Amino acid sequence: MSVTVRVPAKVNVQLAVGGARPDGFHDLANVFLAVGLYDEVTATPADRLRVTCSGPDAHQVPLDRSNLAARAALALAERHGVTPGVHLHIAKDIPVAGGMAGGSADAAGALVACDALWGTGASRAELLDICAELGSDVPFGLVGGAALGVGRGEQLTPLDVGGTFHWVFALADGGLSTPAVYREFDRQWEGLDVPAPQASPALIEALRAGDPRALAGVLGNDLEPAALALFPALEQTLAAGTDGGALAALVSGSGPTTAFLAEDAASAESVAEALLKSDTCRAVRVAPAPAPGATVIAPAV
Incomplete structure (x- = not known):
């Protein structure tokens, strides 16, 4: 048994940045556009949480619990009382550390894959809530298309796109x-x-x-x-x-x-x-x- 989820990279067609907030973040008006470069995250049952990675620059991807995909699996498991025994394999095609939210996309992919694998039945709202806890760019990896992100970028409003x-x-x-x-x-x-x-x-x-x-x-x-x-x-x-x-x-x-x-x-x-x-x-x-x-x-x- 396994589940594979494909997740896109993003480009910020507008990134308006406000001053630093007391919590260290910045208020943003962030217009995301998902682009056709993809990672694939495969979740397979395992006796413990394990992360592997292949593809360009895979050696730069952390394979411990600091990996956002691993953190996503742990967050979902904790909410639903599931033992986080899963092997997450990330097939990288999104540039690593390139400002295209590859790690955030992987977190969204891991959430969807683990939800399907474990049958947790999480609602989209719950998945988006977990995404927002993990990082400002993670919710957009779930949503895709185009969206305006406000707050620190995690509060999304979908936008219409009339062409390619x-x-x-x-x-x-x-x-x-x-x-x-x-x-x-x-x-x-x-x-x-x-x-x-x-x-x-x-x-x-x-x-x-x-x-x-x-x-x-x-x-x-x-x-x-x-x-x-x-x-x-x-x-x-x-x-x-x-x-x-x-x-x-x-x-x-x-x-x-x-x-x-x-x-x-x-x-x-x-x-x-x-x-x-x-x-x-x-x-x-x-x-x-x-x-x-x-x-x-x-x-x-």
Whole structure:
């Protein structure tokens, strides 16, 4: 018996960041868009909780109980009085530590897989509640599509998307710590009034209309200056993508992956080729959006 769940990566088409809160988090207006790069999480009965991982950069994924997928299984088991005997295997295709919420997606996938495997019958609301406890990006891994996240990003409102958007992602040779990027953001805004984060009506309308040119004009990431300060080489990658024909470019989340919006599928391939030739990144991925959230693709038998 096993259950396999497929979960998508995300790109933040808008990430508006407020000032630091007393609890250390920041209020956000975070417009998520799920993209067609996926991890697969397979849950199989075992005598104890165990995590394994395969795929690109799998060696960077923690395999102990600090792994978000493991924490998700433990949280569900505790709520339902289940012994958390499960082997979670993560087949990675989402870039690791790349600002695309791969670990958060894996947590959402593990929740759905363990719920199906154990027959806990958790409601969607309960699963979303557990997701929010695990991390700000985890609920979106469950929901997919497009959504506005407020609070620290975990309170989601689904958004309509009227077409397919074509993205290119450049993977950096190196990593960035999300807490370090937020610390740099706070340093850059020290002594200044940080505007309250608000979602852009024009951006939400561009998504609804399925208009890549309109979306390109309103993409935004308030963490980008901080990410570039810590990883200046990303500026060369952003320039290479726009020079290569991308409609717009931005750092994905806290980075260091950079994201490029293309006019169509053919343009995305051209941008990807230009990025590879630029020698400003270690790898390039092309993916459409939106993509569905956590989906069971191989149920228990």
